[in-house]
Amino acid sequence: MTLPGAALLSRLRPSPALASAGITGVLLIALIPLAVTSTIGAIITCFSVVLLIALIVLGLDRTGELFIILGACLVPLSRLTPVDALSFITVADAAFAVGFVLLLPYLLRNPLQLPPMFAFGVAGMLTVALFSSLLSDQPISSLFVLARLLVGAFGLSTFIIWWNPDRLRVVLIACAYVVGNVVSVGYALIRNEVSFEGRRIGLSEHPNVLGLCALLAVALVPFIVTQVPRSWRWIPLGLGAVCMYGVWISGSRAALAALIAVAVIYPVLARSVLAGLSLIAAFTAALAFAGRLLGETSSSNALGRLLGSGSASASDQAREDLIRRTLDQFQASPILGNGLADLLAAHVIYLQVAAALGVVGLGFYLLVLWSTVSPLAVLSPPFSLLALPALAYLLVGFVTPLLFDRYIWTVLALGLLAPRLASAAGESPSRLGQSNKVADAPGMSE
DSSP states (O other): OOOTTHHHHHHHSOOHHHHHHHHHHHHHHHHHHHHHHOHHHHHHHHHHHHHHHHHHHHOHHHHHHHHHHHHHHHTTOTTOOSOGGGTTSOHHHHHHHHHHHHHHHHHHTSOOOOOHHHHHHHHHHHHHHHHHHHHSSOHHHHHHHHHHHIIIIIIHHHHHHHHOOOHHHHHHHHHHHHHHHHHHHHHHHHHOOBOTTSOBOTTSSSHHHHHHHHHHHHHHHHHHHHTSOGGGTHHHHHHHHHHHHHHHHHTOHHHHHHHHHHHHHHHHHHTOHHHHHHHHHHHHHHHHTHHHHHHTOOTTSHHHHHTTOTTHHHHHHHHHHHHHHHHHHHHHSTTTOSOSTTTTSSSOHHHHHHHHHHHHHHHHHHHHHHHHHTHHHHOOTTGGGGGHHHHHHHHHGGGOOOOSOHHHHHHHHHHHHHHHHHHHTTOOOOHHHHHTOOOOOTTOOO
């Protein structure tokens, strides 16, 4: 039975777009006094308006996904912080936090199924880290670093696996990360901000961070290229070229060396004759222009520093001293380590973990890293290519101290999703790949 006037009321009901516009207008009027008083107030106002519009138009789950993808775009821009006093909290952290909070009702309806090797490695590493921290000379500092490791690396990866995005969303995350790096490189070129060594910084907090993020972005491009129509492939290739230039202007020798190594390994992993021929062509062009390239090397670009220009010699000496000191720390407690207080002391992540957590903790950490890179061994393209950034990070880890940062693990987490994506696409991975399988989430498939 229809109540009198119900039909008229249904016709008068505003559309979602009209409702969102009205509520947004009211919100803007209410927040204008806050927006004009400070920069933080303006940021809060804009953020609130965007969030409200997204919630009305997209709904709870879609808005959560949107903010996670936005976080992937913002995470290379590590210099953007909402509050200067809390410099370790970035704008990307805020986007990730909002996204996962909005997705929490969805997450609680679905079981968390971590890849067994990743789960075992993380549990073992955190157990060793807890004991090592409590037994160290600086337990409070060590526990603080442990919390950063738990949130920035393993916590972020766990939430992404729990969300269990399908192939389309994984492609969007990868594209967003590449676009974020392009923005950082563009900012570096437009603003021309440099470090004391003359190296470009972009919107990261250090030239080495710019170089590492650009390296990881370049490593994502092969997967993205396989997921877009042929007529559009010039777009990710062009963005990848910009990111390669970001490696160059960052002056990061480690990122450049790892990029060359991945370029050599990639044709074998991709099982592609075309990729091999492209590599040969690239090296031929490099040889042809070798004189010009060497003539343009300087202390501010990656090749110049790789060849010893600028601060390379002083940097090498400082790293040797740090490695020697870290080796002494490792020898003092080789089994369980000395705690995480000096985790970033050396410029080798494996030596850092060994000194902090001993050989036991290092063994668990290597299991975690292997779980991110193993799709290269057990899957075929295109899904194996999601682990290329993990391979790049494993290589650059021999000369970098960066360990638990969100701009690293946002990308490495995609490699952990590769076995599940391959299974959903009908590919039969090997036994090792099946052990890392993550089940499809109901209602979120392609």
